[in-house]
Amino acid sequence: MRRFLVVVCLAAVLVCSPVLSFIQGQPTSARQTENQRNPDVKVWVNTHSGVYHCPGTRWYGVTKSGTYMTQTEAHQHGYRPAYGKVCQSGASSTTSATLSQQEKTAPTETQRVGNPDVKVWVNTGSGVYHCPGTRWYGNTKQGKYMMQGQAQDASYRPAYGKVCE
Numbered sequence: 013m014r015r016f017l018v019v020v021c022l023a024a025v026l027v028c029s030p031v032l033s034f035i036q037g038q039p040t041s042a043r044q045t046e047n048q049r050n051p052d053v054k055v056w057v058n059t060h061s062g063v064y065h066c067p068g069t070r071w072y073g074v075t076k077s078g079t080y081m082t083q084t085e086a087h088q089h090g091y092r093p094a095y096g097k098v099c100q101s102g103a104s105s106t107t108s109a110t111l112s113q114q115e116k117t118a119p120t121e122t123q124r125v126g127n128p129d130v131k132v133w134v135n136t137g138s139g140v141y142h143c144p145g146t147r148w149y150g151n152t153k154q155g156k157y158m159m160q161g162q163a164q165d166a167s168y169r170p171a172y173g174k175v176c177e
Contacts, residue, residue: 052082052083052084053066053067053082053083053099053100054067054080054081054082054083055067055072055080055081055082055083055086055099056071056072056073056074056075056078056079056080057078057079057080057081057086057089057091058071058075058077058078059077059078059079060075060076060077060078061075062090062091062092063091063092063093063094064081064083064086064091064092064093064094065094066093066094066097066099066100067099069094071094076167076169083098083099125164125175126160126164126170126175126176126177127160127176127177128159128160128161128164129159129160129161130143130144130159130160130176130177131144131157131158131159131160132144132149132157132158132159132160132163132176133148133149133150133151133152133155133156133157134155134156134157134158134163134166134168135148135152135154135155136154136155136156137152137153137154137155138152139167139168139169140168140169140170140171141158141160141163141168141169141170141171142171143170143171143174143175143176144176146171148171160175160176
């Protein structure tokens with residue numbers, strides 16, 4: 013009886029393997045044709061990780077280091093889509109005016125906000141700084157005190173995206 017079940021299971025695996033490989037091959041070609049149809053979608057490229065994000069997704073224009081470019085340019089520079097999903101032209105309801113506004117407010121290395129003279133605690137392990145009076149101010153395993161302006165110049169980012177005032 014066991015042998016019969018083993019033989020049936022092996023036969024099922026052998027029969028399903030070509031079907032699965034055929035199914036798995038479909039999205040790749042579909043992605044390629046989708047990319048060819050929408051080459052001018054403006055994406056946010058995380059230059060640190062080498063991944064680009066589509067408009068309307070969580071990390072679009074939000075990551076610490078990055079730049080805007082078209083999807084075609086991103087592919088040409090060797091960047092890959094986040095989660096393996098190529099952007100669609102209708103992926104977002106954002107307009108070109110909104111995109112240009114996002115480009116103006118995109119994080120840059122020279123952009124500084126908040127009071128630069130506030131003493132903050134920098135968690136050197138995570139690259140995040142904490143404001144006085146918050147839970148992790150002076151309480152992380154590794155870190156040091158510095159002024160907020162120095163922390164921003166050293167490319168540390170504020171905890172929860174909130175700068176100290």
